[in-house]
Amino acid sequence: MAEAAHIEEVPPHLECAICWKLLLEPVSVPCGHTFCQGCLAQALGYRNVCSVCRAPVPPGQAVNVLIRSMIAEQYPRALAHRRQEQQEELREADDNAAAQRREEVRNDGPSDEALILPILRSVKFALPHSRVEHDTSGQDELVQFALQGGRRVCSLPSNEDLGVCMIIEDFRPATERQHSSFVRLVSKFRVRLIEPPQLHEDGFEIGRFEAMFDTPLPLNDLVVESISGESTEEETASAIGYQCIELLDRQRGMLGPGALYAFAEQCGEIPAAFRRRPGTLTSADLEQLSFWLLGAIVMDEPGRKRLLHSTDTRDRLAACQRKMQAAGPRCVLNLPGADSWMHPGQSSWTSIVLLLVVFGLLVAKACGLFDQAFGRQRSLPLRFG
Numbered sequence: 460m461a462e463a464a465h466i467e468e469v470p471p472h473l474e475c476a477i478c479w480k481l482l483l484e485p486v487s488v489p490c491g492h493t494f495c496q497g498c499l500a501q502a503l504g505y506r507n508v509c510s511v512c513r514a515p516v517p518p519g520q521a522v523n524v525l526i527r528s529m530i531a532e533q534y535p536r537a538l539a540h541r542r543q544e545q546q547e548e549l550r551e552a553d554d555n556a557a558a559q560r561r562e563e564v565r566n567d568g569p570s571d572e573a574l575i576l577p578i579l580r581s582v583k584f585a586l587p588h589s590r591v592e593h594d595t596s597g598q599d600e601l602v603q604f605a606l607q608g609g610r611r612v613c614s615l616p617s618n619e620d621l622g623v624c625m626i627i628e629d630f631r632p633a634t635e636r637q638h639s640s641f642v643r644l645v646s647k648f649r650v651r652l653i654e655p656p657q658l659h660e661d662g663f664e665i666g667r668f669e670a671m672f673d674t675p676l677p678l679n680d681l682v683v684e685s686i687s688g689e690s691t692e693e694e695t696a697s698a699i700g701y702q703c704i705e706l707l708d709r710q711r712g713m714l715g716p717g718a719l720y721a722f723a724e725q726c727g728e729i730p731a732a733f734r735r736r737p738g739t740l741t742s743a744d745l746e747q748l749s750f751w752l753l754g755a756i757v758m759d760e761p762g763r764k765r766l767l768h769s770t771d772t773r774d775r776l777a778a779c780q781r782k783m784q785a786a787g788p789r790c791v792l793n794l795p796g797a798d799s800w801m802h803p804g805q806s807s808w809t810s811i812v813l814l815l816v817v818f819g820l821l822v823a824k825a826c827g828l829f830d831q832a833f834g835r836q837r838s839l840p841l842r843f844g
């Protein structure tokens with residue numbers, strides 16, 4: 460309490476009307492009200508109106524440097540106290556997100572123990588937080604084993620010890636009509652083999668894994684503006700993340716409706732935490748964004764592999780940012796058929812032409828061209844013997 464006595468008394472007009480604390484990175488909106496940048500971002504995530512008077516607030520409001528420097532000059536100790544408070548809030552949010560992830564790894568199993576997962580061999584690396592379909596013909600025992608347990612498998616490329624833990628969302632066994640069986644999987648987190656896999660009596664491999672996450676980011680990296688308050692030379696990981704989203708939107712702007720749809724089908728939407736600008740992000744949010752970007756951008760195989768093995772979220776985000784910046788007006792999005800890392804030489808134009816051909820076929824089908832040609836065959840009754 461002795462220290463608290465030294466903190467200056469802050470007049471109410473310098474308090475944020477959302478958190479009722481000293482304004483931190485103050486932003487003045489057109490109606491004249493002023494809020495902390497983080498508080499405003501969070502409030503605007505719900506509705507684009509001022510929290511006090513409900514007047515509309517356009518996005519992209521800058522910090523009011525006049526108010527900020529006035530607070531820094533007149534209330535230095537209150538400001539330092541406020542910044543420390545913010546650091547603690549950030550740390551708490553980040554710790555909570557990390558605990559949630561550990562809970563996900565545990566999946567009702569005992570904690571601090573290796574994960575035992577059946578191994579689904581794959582040709583290429585699956586990205587964490589993505590959805591894939593996998594042909595599991597001849598591997599029904601493996602799928603059944605997973606379904607009886609926690610529905611989890613490890614997708615692991617040959618000669619690799621780094622895979623991804625996946626959850627089976629749907630299983631379609633082979634039928635008389637459909638000779639292959641398929642699983643739809645949602646990938647969760649990376650896992651590393653800790654000893655050579657064993658052969659299960661039902662003929663599939665099973666391995667002991669440990670979960671692998673990126674190193675948690677320093678707190679300063681979790682806010683868009685550097686916490687120190689001064690404009691630093693280095694951007695925060697959050698700022699790089701948002702720049703990547705802007706660059707990606709510019710890339711998407713180059714696509715027509717058909718290619719846009721195909722891109723969304725292939726890569727899914729931007730992770731939920733980034734669809735609207737939240738007040739604070741966690742290391743887990745930024746890691747998820749970095750993997751989503753890695754899947755959304757065409758990248759050469761060695762570079763991609765390095766980033767998959769890396770535990771540095773910031774480095775992964777910066778690599779995606781560089782790739783899109785270097786592309787300029789060229790499209791580097793991972794569209795169906797681009798199959799980026801397997802055929803690095805193939806341009807995205809090839810996939811656009813392919814898309815046009817598919818679209819043309821669809822139009823032909825809609826016009827009934829195929830029905831005319833095959834209509835008679837189809838109407839023949841199928842009777843044998």
Ligand SMILES: [Zn+2]
Pocket residue numbers: 475476477478479480482483494495498
């Ligand atoms: Zn506030």
Ligand SMILES: [Zn+2]
Pocket residue numbers: 490491492509510511512513514
């Ligand atoms: Zn207002």
